[in-house]
Amino acid sequence: MDFSTSVYDSTQHNSFYPAESTANALTSSELAGFVSQLLTTLELQELGGVYFQQINMLLPVIGFSLSDFDSRWVYGNAKVSSTLIDLPLKGASTINGEQAHVYYYISSPLSLSQREALFQLHDLFGKQVKHALSFMRVQQMATRDTLTGLGNRAGFEQSMTRQLGWAQRHDEPFALLVIDLDNFKYVNDNFGHGEGDKVLVHVASHFSKVLRDEDEAFRYGGDEFCCLLDCQTQLQLACAAQRIQSSINSSSYLAGLAVSTSLGGAIYRDGDTISSIFDRADNALYRVKNSGKNSYQAA
Structure with a gap:
């Protein structure tokens, strides 16, 4: 995975996005299908794969990373994209207690409507991530050896x-x-x-x-x-x-x-x-x- 590409904090670099929309906003059926797919799993690694498949079809996102949770959780092509968009996951922390982020690799600049769609989809994904993290904590309690603290x-x-x-x-x-x-x-x-x-x-x-x-x-x-x-x-x-x-x-x-x-x-x-x-x-x-x-x- 190559993080040497240009990084744009989408809350600070508004000028990066084209001034006029060149793509339509997501339809209600697209959103419904998106949410339906996210609800198919509570396994965080698998959820990342489902999310990438969906967002790749809706936006020019060719790579996606959840490396703040596991360095291996990289989906699609995260090497050749010219731009990396870094968005925080509200209420989600890394194992070190730091703010967790999601990394999106895009193949072309986003229009205003695409930018809004990305924020909307990211927010929906973040809600399911919270459920997945809660599920993970419950699983860890059931899969942890109480004496050594290692997995059982x-x-x-x-x-x-x-x-x-x-x-x-x-x-x-x-x-x-x-x-x-x-x-x-x-x-x-x-x-x-x-x-x-x-x-x-x-x-x-x-x-x-x-x-x-x-x-x-x-x-x-x-x-x-x-x-x-x-x-x-x-x-x-x-x-x-x-x-x-x-x-x-x-x-x-x-x-x-x-x-x-x-x-x-x-x-x-x-x-x-x-x-x-x-x-x-x-x-x-x-x-x-x-x-x-x-x-x-x-x-």
Whole structure:
């Protein structure tokens, strides 16, 4: 995505728009169809795709971005447009608590009526975004592990479904790491489950330190974790695995309990399902467990 194009704040650059309208305002049937399409989903990523399809048919918008929520959520062609229009989403914030914006890439200057239509459609989209964000918060409560703060198994399956859909539509691979704690049973048996819980929380904190914003970590169950990573090659995946393992091995607390990690990885392949990519990574993990632990292998 290229944000080096000219940026126009539409509330400040009125002179950019042609003085006279060269296109008709939206009809009531067009607006009704637009709203009807927006109401088909509360998934924010999918909502962005539906919105772009609609606005692309109604206005000369050839690219659209919700990168304030996720850097991958870019629709259409956001590279060749000569002008970027940046509009705030009222009442919507980024994960950092800052004002969220929508970025529109247009292929030609907008007429006055087109400008008004863009504002109108943007406002309608913003209302549905608020519903989508509320839905997302409810989902996060149901898909979050209460002990570690990471996603739980349901959250993993939900994120994996999204990743698979994105990979299939855009031909962009991703990676899965399956991680098991070595000697965790020893901790529970000898120091109690309270100490075991501390170990899980401590390990989760290391994921938060070493993973990038576009990566996700989950407590899959017990002492098993999963990471969905923005990696396209085996080398990138190996580097990510090494970062995680080095961070955990550097912990004097975990070393004192003889806790280390075994990791298995897999890169998305065309035609993969949740089960197929997970099974490859899990099989690689068990090869590590059977060959001495505290190492990494890829499928």
